[in-house]
Amino acid sequence: MEALQWIPAILAGAAALFVMGSIVWAVFDILGETRLTQTARVLWVVLMFAVPLFGILAWLFAKPRLSTLPR
Numbered sequence: 001m002e003a004l005q006w007i008p009a010i011l012a013g014a015a016a017l018f019v020m021g022s023i024v025w026a027v028f029d030i031l032g033e034t035r036l037t038q039t040a041r042v043l044w045v046v047l048m049f050a051v052p053l054f055g056i057l058a059w060l061f062a063k064p065r066l067s068t069l070p071r
Contacts, residue, residue: 022056035066
């Protein structure tokens with residue numbers, strides 16, 4: 001196998017590691033969020049695993065809005 005044939009495999013592996021790492025970070029971030037109810041936490045984690053890229057982007061969009069809520 002030539003070196004140029006390995007490049008797509010390496011890039012795909014790097015992208016997969018990035019997405020998996022982002023999911024792990026998001027799950028720990030969601031579980032550590034004190035302003036969410038238990039049901040909301042479960043729904044966010046399910047969203048992370050059901051639709052990974054959309055779930056991560058949705059969490060990054062929604063998290064700053066949580067900081068404006070009263071505690």
